Amino acid sequence: MSANAPLPRWADVVVLPLVNLAIALLVAALVVAAIGQSPAQVMTMLVRGAFGSERGLSYTLYYTTSFIFTGLAVALASHGGLFNIGAEGQATLGGLGTGLVALWLSNTLPAAVLLPLMLVGGALFGMAWAAVPGYLQAYRGSHVVITTIMFNFLASTLLVYLLVNRLKAPGSMSVESVPFGPAAHLPGMHEALAWFGVAWPSSPLNLSLLLALVAALGVYAFLWHSRAGYRLRAVGSSEGAAAYAGIRPKRQIIVAMGLSGALAGMVGMNEIAGVNGKLLLDFVGGAGFTGIAVAVMGRNHPLGIVLASLLFGALFQGGAEVSFEVPGFSRDMVVTLQGFIVLFSGAMAYVIAPAVAALIQRAGRGRNAPAVAQAPGASHG
Amino acid sequence: MTPPAPASPAPAVRMSAINKRFGSVQANADVDLSVIRGTVHGLVGENGAGKSTLMSVLYGFYAADSGSIEVFGAPARIRTAFDAIALGLGMVHQHFMLVETLSAIDNVMLGAEPHALLKRADAIVRARLTELMGSTGLKVELDAIVGELSVGDRQRLEILKTLYRGAKILILDEPTAVLTPQETEALFKVLARLRAQGTTIILITHKLKEVMRLCDHVTVMRAGRVVHECAIADASVQGLAEAMVGRQVNIGRQGDAADAPGAVALQAEGLTVRDAMQVVRLQGVSLSLRAGEIVGVAGVAGNGQSELLEVLSGLREPAQGALRVAGQAFEPGRWLDPRRARELGLAHVPEDRHARAMVMSFAAWESAVLGYEGLPAYSRRGWMRHRHMVEATAALMQRFDVRPRDPQLGSAKFSGGNQQKLVLAREIGQAPRVLLVGQPTRGVDIGAIEFIHAQLRALRDAGCALLVVSSELDEILALADRVLVMNEGRITGELPINECTEARIGLLMVETAHERQAA
Numbered sequence: 072m073s074a075n076a077p078l079p080r081w082a083d084v085v086v087l088p089l090v091n092l093a094i095a096l097l098v099a100a101l102v103v104a105a106i107g108q109s110p111a112q113v114m115t116m117l118v119r120g121a122f123g124s125e126r127g128l129s130y131t132l133y134y135t136t137s138f139i140f141t142g143l144a145v146a147l148a149s150h151g152g153l154f155n156i157g158a159e160g161q162a163t164l165g166g167l168g169t170g171l172v173a174l175w176l177s178n179t180l181p182a183a184v185l186l187p188l189m190l191v192g193g194a195l196f197g198m199a200w201a202a203v204p205g206y207l208q209a210y211r212g213s214h215v216v217i218t219t220i221m222f223n224f225l226a227s228t229l230l231v232y233l234l235v236n237r238l239k240a241p242g243s244m245s246v247e248s249v250p251f252g253p254a255a256h257l258p259g260m261h262e263a264l265a266w267f268g269v270a271w272p273s274s275p276l277n278l279s280l281l282l283a284l285v286a287a288l289g290v291y292a293f294l295w296h297s298r299a300g301y302r303l304r305a306v307g308s309s310e311g312a313a314a315y316a317g318i319r320p321k322r323q324i325i326v327a328m329g330l331s332g333a334l335a336g337m338v339g340m341n342e343i344a345g346v347n348g349k350l351l352l353d354f355v356g357g358a359g360f361t362g363i364a365v366a367v368m369g370r371n372h373p374l375g376i377v378l379a380s381l382l383f384g385a386l387f388q389g390g391a392e393v394s395f396e397v398p399g400f401s402r403d404m405v406v407t408l409q410g411f412i413v414l415f416s417g418a419m420a421y422v423i424a425p426a427v428a429a430l431i432q433r434a435g436r437g438r439n440a441p442a443v444a445q446a447p448g449a450s451h452g
Numbered sequence: 453m454t455p456p457a458p459a460s461p462a463p464a465v466r467m468s469a470i471n472k473r474f475g476s477v478q479a480n481a482d483v484d485l486s487v488i489r490g491t492v493h494g495l496v497g498e499n500g501a502g503k504s505t506l507m508s509v510l511y512g513f514y515a516a517d518s519g520s521i522e523v524f525g526a527p528a529r530i531r532t533a534f535d536a537i538a539l540g541l542g543m544v545h546q547h548f549m550l551v552e553t554l555s556a557i558d559n560v561m562l563g564a565e566p567h568a569l570l571k572r573a574d575a576i577v578r579a580r581l582t583e584l585m586g587s588t589g590l591k592v593e594l595d596a597i598v599g600e601l602s603v604g605d606r607q608r609l610e611i612l613k614t615l616y617r618g619a620k621i622l623i624l625d626e627p628t629a630v631l632t633p634q635e636t637e638a639l640f641k642v643l644a645r646l647r648a649q650g651t652t653i654i655l656i657t658h659k660l661k662e663v664m665r666l667c668d669h670v671t672v673m674r675a676g677r678v679v680h681e682c683a684i685a686d687a688s689v690q691g692l693a694e695a696m697v698g699r700q701v702n703i704g705r706q707g708d709a710a711d712a713p714g715a716v717a718l719q720a721e722g723l724t725v726r727d728a729m730q731v732v733r734l735q736g737v738s739l740s741l742r743a744g745e746i747v748g749v750a751g752v753a754g755n756g757q758s759e760l761l762e763v764l765s766g767l768r769e770p771a772q773g774a775l776r777v778a779g780q781a782f783e784p785g786r787w788l789d790p791r792r793a794r795e796l797g798l799a800h801v802p803e804d805r806h807a808r809a810m811v812m813s814f815a816a817w818e819s820a821v822l823g824y825e826g827l828p829a830y831s832r833r834g835w836m837r838h839r840h841m842v843e844a845t846a847a848l849m850q851r852f853d854v855r856p857r858d859p860q861l862g863s864a865k866f867s868g869g870n871q872q873k874l875v876l877a878r879e880i881g882q883a884p885r886v887l888l889v890g891q892p893t894r895g896v897d898i899g900a901i902e903f904i905h906a907q908l909r910a911l912r913d914a915g916c917a918l919l920v921v922s923s924e925l926d927e928i929l930a931l932a933d934r935v936l937v938m939n940e941g942r943i944t945g946e947l948p949i950n951e952c953t954e955a956r957i958g959l960l961m962v963e964t965a966h967e968r969q970a971a
Contacts, residue, residue: 296835296836296838297834297835297836298825298826298831298834298835298836299834301818301836302825304811304814305811305814305822308811308812308813308814309807309808309810309811309812309813311804311807311808312807312808312809312810312811312822313811314767314790314808315765315767315790315800315802315808315809315822315823316790316822316823316825317766317789317790317791317792317793317794317823432475
């Protein structure tokens with residue numbers, strides 16, 4: 072038996088994630104049963120909460136949007152051979168950049184000019200925040216995993232400092248900036264749909280979702296159709312070969328981190344420009360870390376990331392509904408459930424790969440060449 | 453240790469009608485192998501011929517689909533390596549199975565401690581090993597840390613380890629692939645001595661000269677089957693090569709350059725390289741390459757050849773020296789870089805195919821444009837021209853007979869020979885003025901060697917200047933018009949091909965600086 076038969080691509084992309092998801096849900100169901108709740112009831116409620124109503128679906132897609140940005144950020148760095156754990160901090164800085172542009176210009180510029188500027192501001196702040204660890208990795212050998220973790224803390228304290236000491240609205244007790252002018256408001260999906268005469272309930276879901284989908288397309292085009300993306304993947308796969316090809320690995324590390332940070336920084340458009348309309352604390356809310364799970368589950372492919380983001384968006388929204396509706400099913404249970412999915416689809420994604428490969432191989436052999444299938448015990452006969 | 457010698461002893465190993473299939477590949481088909489006690493049996497064949505599968509079946513790594521095994525005449529059921537070891541089999545892998553941070557003696561003891569108290573165990577093992585070293589001639593410093601031992605020492609340690617565990621049948625997988633000629637010589641002495649003491653040896657190799665020198669019998673495999681088997685007295689290198697490949701092959705020297713070499717295409721002066729520890733790796737190396745000649749660099753691996761290639765191709769900047777290529781002068785501080793080298797018509801087939809020449813996770817067409825992805829034919833305004841790249845790759849594959857002819861297949865899925873042909877196709881494809889080639893046929897099948905050599909000669913005849921670095925002296929003698937010998941980071945000799953003999957080059961390869969001064 073060759074235990075390490077390669078998994079066909081279709082199985083790697085489709086079958087394995089689904090099997091992992093099924094295992095995670097199964098284990099979660101056991102835990103739900105163990106605390107005396109009905110798994111079927113909880114699952115049904117979760118799915119209905121996430122997709123069952125226009126409002127629920129809107130919330131699901133709103134969470135999905137941020138996860139797409141951070142998932143793409145982690146995936147792009149990963150193609151460059153870098154593990155960017157700093158999407159949380161880069162998203163924080165992205166929101167700061169978006170917010171600063173809005174605070175500065177929202178009463179002078181029209182929305183059509185201001186919103187693109189806010190996007191650029193967020194992306195540039197995220198890019199700069201990620202490029203520093205990139206530089207330290209490339210030229211100083213400081214491991215990017217360590218530095219990006221530290222930069223998450225730095226980002227969060229920097230935001231606190233700025234809000235408390237510089238940006239807080241005078242006379243206000245809450246730690247947040249003054250609201251932006253109306254030009255800085257990225258239209259919600261219900262507003263956009265209303266332009267076309269479609270009635271849709273009000274929700275935080277906004278046009279950033281379209282931006283996220285465009286970003287996913289852009290990442291795909293960049294990685295597999297641009298020369299720069301080719302070079303980035305070459306460095307990520309084999310630094311020696313890249314150097315031989317005349318590609319400078321150090322520069323590519325900074326490029327990869329910078330682009331990754333820019334993607335994470337776009338979270339600011341969703342949270343700051345789309346929803347809050349002002350700068351505040353903790354608007355990223357862990358989306359940067361969820362992005363790691365999203366990227367792993369999505370196999371670092373933009374399409375996979377969009378789908379994985381949708382799954383995690385549904386978990387966030389559906390989970391919130393469940394904890395609201397089912398007595399004794401706390402918010403922590405929802406986090407536990409998410410934890411199982413991250414565990415089985417992320418950390419342990421390939422644990423069952425050999426078993427799946429063997430099954431596929433056996434199925435294939437049974438179909439194509441029954442003559443050679445032999446009972447294992449018959450060897451050395 | 454000598455096994456009892458009855459009148460007609462059963463063979464040490466008899467494998468009968470072994471079949472093993474992986475997916476659609478029949479790795480072993482009705483293979484019979486019989487190894488006489490106390491002999492050295494050569495098992496030869498190209499990559500993928502099924503030698504390793506057969507030995508893995510014997511050693512319990514794979515279960516055969518059908519077939520039977522007898523060891524010393526008794527039917528054997530070998531399901532794990534432990535079963536194999538218990539039967540007196542011992543395997544020395546091509547990639548050593550040693551813990552580098554432990555001492556030599558601890559590596560031998562690991563997993564076979566004869567006593568619960570380590571101090572007692574150490575004494576027992578030490579006594580036994582000392583005795584073994586005395587009787588076999590395998591000398592290893594027992595308290596040295598393995599990571600600090602030379603490759604030859606590590607191999608001796610591996611053999612000692614298997615003998616310590618009671619191996620009476622020694623399986624050696626490509627044992628000389630990593631050894632210098634001197635270490636190879638020493639190894640063969642030891643193996644001959646072990647044979648004289650009754651140990652049976654199975655030697656997996658593709659170096660036919662070694663088979664002729666050491667083996668008593670030889671079995672040739674091709675495409676999963678045994679295609680030839682004979683006593684060494686009835687074998688010849690040419691005959692074995694043809695059995696391996698399945699057709700007539702020409703691997704020797706095939707004619708000199710037609711014309712006298714032309715203008716100087718590359719000139720290097722006084723190249724000196726120090727590594728990160730400030731150890732001199734290359735010292736004052738000067739050379740020139742002329743259009744229409746192949747300059748061979750001979751030498752034991754690790755004597756500065758790799759550094760020379762890196763410096764000449766722009767991958768590494770020397771501490772001192774100067775380089776002229778295509779009318780451009782380079783010196784430390786503003787040295788050549790690989791991209792500039794390609795622009796100047798200086799192509800490079802690196803020694804390390806896996807770490808440098810290709811990106812193994814890329815599709816073949818992506819690897820086939822590596823380094824040339826910026827050419828207008830391959831990309832425009834920053835976007836890749838997929839169709840052009842795939843078509844160009846298909847054309848390269850056609851021209852260089854790369855199989856399978858599938859540009860979409862992953863680079864890692866090609867055999868070593870086909871990977872090398874694809875790399876060579878890429879580098880030759882842009883009609884370079886200078887081509888640097890490191891180890892042109894390492895890990896490459898005989899059939900592909902013949903093809904690659906022919907391509908290099910054709911390139912020379914078209915007026916390219918070639919520098920070929922190879923640790924296989926035969927290859928240098930087959931290809932070069934002029935030979936440089938490297939030793940300890942210097943060029944210790946330069947000979948036109950008609951003055952080259954194996955003995956003369958061999959001497960230049962190993963002579964130490966001290967001996968040179970004394971002479």
